[in-house]
Amino acid sequence: MLVYPIYQLGLISFFQYTQAQVSGGEPTTFKGFGNYSELFSDSQFWQVLLATVLFAAACVVSTLAVGCALAVLLTRVRAVPRLVLMLAALGAWATPAVTGSTVWLLLFDPDFGPVNRILGLGDHSWTYGRLSAFFLVLLEVVWCSFPFVMVTVYAGIRAVPSEVLEAAALDGASQWRIWRSVLTPMLRPILTVVTIQSVIWDFKVFTQIYVMTNGGGIAGQNLVLNVYAYQQAFASSKYSLGSAIGVVMLLMLLAVTLVYLRLLRRQGEEL
Amino acid sequence: MKLAPRFAVLLATAAVVAGCAPQTSDNSSSDKDDQSGTLRVWLFQEVGNDPKAKVVDSVVAAFEKAHKDTKVDVEYIPIDTRAQRVKAAFNDPKSAPDVMEYGNTDTAGYVHDGGLLDVTKEFGAWSEAKDTDPTAKQSVTVDGKLYGSPFYVGVRALYYRTDVFKDLGLQPPKSMAELAATARKIHKAKSDLYGLVVGGAYTYGAMPFVWANGGELATAKGGSGGSYTSAIDSAVAQKGIKAYTSLFTSGNCPAAKCAVMGGNDTITAFAAGKAGMAIGGDFSHSAVEAGKVKGKYAVVPLPGVASGSVAPAFAGGNNIGVLKSTSHRTLAVDLMEQLTSKATQASMFDAMGFLPTFTDVRDAAAAKVPFEKPFVETLAAGTKFVPASPGWSEIDSSLVLPTMLQEVISGKKSVGAASKDAARKMNDAFSSAG
Known part of the structure; x- marks a missing residue:
């Protein structure tokens, strides 16, 4: 089940395979690494790749920061606010990405959005500038993915014996100090999992960019790899080139994950 | 290293299977000609x-x-x-x-x-x-x-608001220069209206400006090969691109809002009474009729460069x-x-x-x-008409022309640089499509 699609992906990426080949208008020809060299010589690919890496990194860091901070907060508040926060987070988590993106877009709409009205920005368009558009998408991505981090880390903190935390507190450690010196080491396996998950999710972000920047933003300024691959593979019917992008993404994610696991293992942590 | 032998077997299998190509369908013409x-x-x-x-x-x-x-x-x-x-x-x-x-x-x-x-x-x-x-x-x-x-x-032509034109004592524009001037006048007098609503992703609204200036999307290379060379970066085409993109200013249709618009968005804006003029098709009639401006608009051909001429429209x-x-x-x-x-x-x-x-x-x-x-x-x-090349579908779906327009409108590139990039992409598409 897992191997066959990947095998097909890899196979197609070595052929000249467009709509004409699929429907039998032209014969399929073997291109070797032709699709890859075409891809790597395309300056747009490198720009998109760079944007994707930076954007994903920003999303991962923000998601983890927000998720962990709220998880710690959850352990410090009473039952009712905790329940409210939990429900709100679960609501955000359960919202389909398309709906979430549309709602965020509406909130920031230059003509009808409440955000501009509250901030007194007039008809400022958030999706016009490259960074401001990325920022808007980042907010949405963080909004819909922090609950996972929060819930997982919260569960992790709950599993930490309370004596340890009490001891730290009695020693006069600040909240930040407890987090850094006590919780982080103890939660390392959990943090590893949520980090890898977030890296994978945020690197592959599609819906948010596609919906919120209208398929890649003005002049393609907000393209990320997944949307770019979609554009190449389906909109332009260049399935082989799209597959090549897919393979590159797969290899990059595998590499990131492997390196990360390797680092952990060297530090003597077994997952 | 336990995994190694198994992995080798897997690789070997993959190598064998790779001998076959991905699936294609046999879409040859049918020989049958049934009469019922x-x-x-x-x-x-x-x-x-x-x-x-x-x-x-x-x-x-x-x-x-x-x-x-x-x-x-x-x-x-x-x-x-x-x-x-x-x-x-x-x-x-x-x-x-x-x-x-x-x-x-x-x-x-x-x-x-x-x-x-x-x-x-x-x-x-x-x-x-x-x-x-x-x-x-x-x-x-x-x-x-x-x-x-x-x-x-x-085909597309110029929709305009009869009530707005009467209020301001304007006549339907006779040339492209007049069109731009009229658009600015409308926006100046009524700041809540776009003068002429334009879209950065509205290829077929932009092309008449290129054609009217004597430009072409692409020229046939000659011979029966049916292959094309892009002409979007020619001097006259660039003039047309400049004419269209210069409409995206705070004096007519602010870039921050209009750069993302496509053809339908401009018609929606016009139908909702938010624009003095719009470039719309005969097929947009019912959409405009269903809007606020029903009974308050008329249509004239989109003017060309010379006074009284008609800009070539996309068929x-x-x-x-x-x-x-x-x-x-x-x-x-x-x-x-x-x-x-x-x-x-x-x-x-x-x-x-x-x-x-x-x-x-x-x-x-x-x-x-x-x-x-x-x-x-x-x-x-x-x-x-657009070039009769399979490359056109690719050019269209990979948004080559909207990207070019948006690059100019947002000030990322000059008209020359953006049109040269677009021409390169178009030529790639024409040649790869054979």
Whole structure:
């Protein structure tokens, strides 16, 4: 089940395979690494790749920061606010990405959005500038993915014996100090999992960019790899080139994950 | 290193299997030519499809009467998902229709994909074909061969608000320079209105500016190869791009809002009463009628560079073609002709307002409905069509031209740099599509 699609992906990426080949208008020809060299010589690919890496990194860091901070907060508040926060987070988590993106877009709409009205920005368009558009998408991505981090880390903190935390507190450690010196080491396996998950999710972000920047933003300024691959593979019917992008993404994610696991293992942590 | 042997086996298997190529479908033309049976037809599902269906039903009824033991099965497919449906039909000839309606910009792409049947001979022998508008005929032609019959044409012209023009004492613009000046005047006097609403993703709204300045999308290389070279970076084309993109200013249509707009967005804005002028098609009529501005607008041809001239418009529209995989070749071609005949097109115009592709039928239609006059005038002044190359589908779907316009509008690139990049991408697409 897992191997066959990947095998097909890899196979197609070595052929000249467009709509004409699929429907039998032209014969399929073997291109070797032709699709890859075409891809790597395309300056747009490198720009998109760079944007994707930076954007994903920003999303991962923000998601983890927000998720962990709220998880710690959850352990410090009473039952009712905790329940409210939990429900709100679960609501955000359960919202389909398309709906979430549309709602965020509406909130920031230059003509009808409440955000501009509250901030007194007039008809400022958030999706016009490259960074401001990325920022808007980042907010949405963080909004819909922090609950996972929060819930997982919260569960992790709950599993930490309370004596340890009490001891730290009695020693006069600040909240930040407890987090850094006590919780982080103890939660390392959990943090590893949520980090890898977030890296994978945020690197592959599609819906948010596609919906919120209208398929890649003005002049393609907000393209990320997944949307770019979609554009190449389906909109332009260049399935082989799209597959090549897919393979590159797969290899990059595998590499990131492997390196990360390797680092952990060297530090003597077994997952 | 336990995994290594297993991994090697896996690799070896992969290497063996890699000998076979990815799946393709055998979409060669069918040799069969059955004289009876069921013909499957795909037509586009329009907004308010009933009048269209009525006309089609009467054509089908007459066709079934004329051919014994023949049934016609008409299916209306949603326009939004037509690309997937058509691809699927090409991939699986068994589920494909015999006769199909398609957008005329897709012709070359579908031919390249091997989906459409060459009907040059039949079309030439058809008595009604000689009155077909040359641009419409061009839209079914690839490399000198015909792949279908034109069904209707669509062109764009200039919608303007009669009440706003009267308030400000303005006249409909006679030239492109006047158009820009009028747009600025409207926005200055009524700051909540766009003067002329334009869109950075509105290719067919921008192209008339290029064509009016003497530019072209691409020029044929000559010879029968049917290959093209982009001309979007020529000096005259750049002049047109400059003319269009200079409309995206705070004095008319602010870039921050208008750069992302497509054709439909501009029509929506106009229909909602948010613009003094818009470039819209005859097919936008019902959308505008349904809006706030009903009864408060009129249409004139989009002016060209010289005063009193008409800017060449893009000749959009749909064709009806026969699929290569059909097993009822003779019947299917006959049905295609019936569905696009003069009589059908005349009643289709009455029912749906689709402009006929036959010049005589069209003139008769325009005489009946005054609203169509500016559109027919635009058609008569000469229209342009996109390059008949399979590369065009790729250029269109990979947003080469909107990207170029948006790069200029947002100030990321100069007109020269953006148009050179676009020309390079277009040439890549033309050459890779062969």
